[in-house]
Amino acid sequence: MKRLYLLLLILFFTACATTSSGHRGIGYGSQDYVYVGDFCKKHNLQYDFDTLDDVVKIFSKEKDIRLILNSNIVYFNGSTFGLTDSPKYINGKLFVPRDLEAKVFSKEPVFYKSIFTIHTVVIDPGHGGNDPGAISCRGMKEKDLNLKIAKYLKEELEARGFKVILTRDRDVFISLQGRVNVAKRNKADIFISVHGNSNKSKRLRGAEMYYLSPNRFNSQERALKLTKEDNFCSGRINADTEAILWDLLLTKNYSLSVELSHSLYFSFRNMGFSVRPPKRAPFYVLRLAYVPSVLVETGYLSNKYEEKWLRKESYQKQIAEAIALAVVSMNKQYNNFASRNKQL
Numbered sequence: 380m381k382r383l384y385l386l387l388l389i390l391f392f393t394a395c396a397t398t399s400s401g402h403r404g405i406g407y408g409s410q411d412y413v414y415v416g417d418f419c420k421k422h423n424l425q426y427d428f429d430t431l432d433d434v435v436k437i438f439s440k441e442k443d444i445r446l447i448l449n450s451n452i453v454y455f456n457g458s459t460f461g462l463t464d465s466p467k468y469i470n471g472k473l474f475v476p477r478d479l480e481a482k483v484f485s486k487e488p489v490f491y492k493s494i495f496t497i498h499t500v501v502i503d504p505g506h507g508g509n510d511p512g513a514i515s516c517r518g519m520k521e522k523d524l525n526l527k528i529a530k531y532l533k534e535e536l537e538a539r540g541f542k543v544i545l546t547r548d549r550d551v552f553i554s555l556q557g558r559v560n561v562a563k564r565n566k567a568d569i570f571i572s573v574h575g576n577s578n579k580s581k582r583l584r585g586a587e588m589y590y591l592s593p594n595r596f597n598s599q600e601r602a603l604k605l606t607k608e609d610n611f612c613s614g615r616i617n618a619d620t621e622a623i624l625w626d627l628l629l630t631k632n633y634s635l636s637v638e639l640s641h642s643l644y645f646s647f648r649n650m651g652f653s654v655r656p657p658k659r660a661p662f663y664v665l666r667l668a669y670v671p672s673v674l675v676e677t678g679y680l681s682n683k684y685e686e687k688w689l690r691k692e693s694y695q696k697q698i699a700e701a702i703a704l705a706v707v708s709m710n711k712q713y714n715n716f717a718s719r720n721k722q723l
């Protein structure tokens with residue numbers, strides 16, 4: 380009898396221990412979530428969450444999992460796949476969809492492959508023809524600056540073995556759809572739109588990088604309204620623009636666009652440029668190419684000091700080099716990632 384009592388007691392505590400160390404799922408809508416801390420503890424993983432860029436990294440020696448808040452795409456050891464829902468940040472705590480566990484710890488073999496190698500880069504010098512973009516008080520037109528930097532960038536990238544196509548190589552107007560078509564036709568791996576910035580506040584300066592935001596807008600109307608409000612590059616809203624405002628499709632391009640914008644940010648920073656952390660943006664040109672896309676604002680034409688630099692050929696070349704190095708760095712990162720996983 381005593382023995383049976385002891386056994387029951389052990390069973391009771393075992394059950395309690397299992398419960399308390401198990402996952403604390405939360406009901407969030409119809410989905411089942413797990414607190415990221417519990418998930419990591421259970422599987423002996425570490426995690427890092429950067430609230431600035433909404434990127435969640437969960438890792439160990441063997442596992443490299445990357446998620447983005449509000450995106451249901453996950454990277455795992457070189458492969459991408461979709462989850463039932465996206466990670467959520469609630470009351471200062473991060474939760475991941477429960478099916479992440481099944482995907483990552485699935486008994487099915489995972490085929491490691493290089494998921495992303497950059498071969499072809501489409502560079503899109505903003506504006507052109509009857510659309511000058513921003514104009515500095517000394518008369519420098521953004522369309523000309525964009526084209527010069529784009530051409531230097533082409534040289535820099537070609538010297539590093541990339542295939543490069545410009546959406547325009549002279550002073551002509553090209554519709555947004557036309558720019559997108561160039562990327563599609565050439566099966567671009569990445570799309571870089573090059574612009575110059577301008578603001579009423581003449582003090583603003585520095586480079587900026589933008590990637591598309593699938594979660595900031597919940598309707599085309601709102602996106603259109605914000606595009607009008609932001610209007611960074613004297614972009615006129617026309618039927619063309621409206622037609623290709625993003626439809627909030629989440630694709631792996633979003634994650635790659637975020638990574639590319641970060642790679643650009645660090646490259647600019649390493650080269651000593653004044654640069655702000657990447658932002659989400661309502662720029663219509665970003666969504667469209669169906670490839671990872673970023674928009675680089677190389678500097679403010681409205682800032683006297685920066686404009687002086689932007690006019691200089693040597694400075695334009697340095698900007699081109701910074702962008703090229705960012706592309707190289709991103710490519711290297713993915714290649715290393717892929718080859719590391721091949722060895723597993």
Ligand SMILES: [Zn+2]
Nearest residue numbers: 505512574612
């Ligand atoms: Zn512009």
